[in-house]
Amino acid sequence: MAYEQLIKEFKKAKPIGNSDLDIQPRYAAIALFLSLLLITSALITANSKKSFPLKFITYTFLSAGGSLFFGLGAIYLANSVGVYI
């Protein structure tokens, strides 16, 4: 595609919004705290004396939730310290 055509398309396109970098450390702290909470609960469940199927299901859901929040927290934490993902 020619340069002139791309520039014309750029001028017609809509600007993107900016995600606020200043608030990302707060998001990172919240996400990592929730992750810690969920993963700790999962580990406690793993050591409990419940039946295996119940333990497995509870542990899976808690681990999945904790992992998701950890993934988000890792992204926001990296952005907070200047390593932009």
Place this chain on the structure above:
Amino acid sequence: MVNCWSWYVAAICIFLRFGLCESFIPNSSWENIEYQKLVDVKHAYINEAFLITIKNIASEPQSEYFLALTEEIFEKISLFEVQLANKNVYVNASLYQSKCLLDDGSVVGYGLISLPSPIEPGKQVSLTIKLSHTAHGLPHPEHILLKDAQNLRFKTARLPFSAYYTRKANLQLLGSSKFTELSAPNDQSLRGTQRDDSYEFQSWDDIPPFETKNQLDVIYVHDLPLIEVLKLKRDVWVSHWASTLQFEEYYELINRSAKLKNGFSRLELMQDQKNMRLSHYCSVLEMNLPEESSEHYYTDLVGMVSTSRVLGDNLYIKPRYPLFGEWKYNFTVGWTNKLSTFLRQSSKESFILVVPLLNGPTDAFYGKSEISVFLPEGSVLQALDSSVPMKSAEVHTQKSYLDLNKGHIKVTCEFDNMIDANRDGQIVVKYSYPSQAAYKKPLSVACYIFAALMSFFLLKSVNLNLDKK
């Protein structure tokens, strides 16, 4: 045996000569009614401007004009733009690939100018041609004292070097307070006259095509550094999660000024710096950054360098040592900008990024430049182009922090012979980046953590105890 071999070699040379010339020679379909050439030597590189009035002397309408260029200039062109004189209308201009060997052994290249509409036989049109190249003046003498002023020696065609017959021509040199001609011709009509900041020649009439006699060899005062960036590696990182555009540039540069005659003396340098004058050595580099840049840093191979200052949109960096003639230095600078300044969304998943070509030192020229744009992981490149012709473009992947799949898409463009004026140029990248690709990154991290946690649970569930039974 030797005679046969020399005949064989001569035959090949003659064949090659005809092969080169037969590749291309412009038709004599134009005549230069007036040909004015202005050469500006103020910068480290050379700016030339041509004001040419041309007339179609063929029997058919013509729309292409070939601007003849010596091989030295042709190989080092940085900018070539053409406008219709007195109108703000740019005309298509490019470098023609074929070259020709002239009778005197010199090689000629061509700039091809495609007029917007054909010119009828007998009609005239005026063109304004701007040319910048890095075939700059050389220090003369080569070695000087630290306190001496620097002179440069520059050679150019005195008479029009054109593929067409020229009725009237003149030449003017600008950009220095003093010009001195070396080996001035005996013919007074060919000699120039020093004015305030220019060196002017009277007009000449009836010049044949490809006139190469009476070359102009001139020395002029240019007491400024000649900064050449031997290698530039510019990386631009796009982050949608942080809405930032990070720039990192690695420079290897050299000062092409006159060398020091008696070696370096710190006492002489301190005495000279008290005079607060411009000189041929470089102690500060000024870089014009994009608006609202932040998080600036300046390092070299030793480590962080603290001698830098940001004033507005300008970054001033002071190398660890002043750069005298043929002294080299390398360093890295970086900064961050908001992504919204450079990126726009053309559709739901499609984005267009416009990145400036250069933000480097002012009054510098570049050898090899490599500009890489790193698109987010999971994006797909759709289109790429630049306002300046690229030498090459490649697409690879490169892993960076938290890249757990294929990595960032690295689009690398190579350029040759750029000058600081190319900072107005741009690279445009169009790519698609679906939301799924954006969310895949935290999901990838989550998957690894989840896999580790489930592995822990399953290993814990396995009973390895030895039972008496």
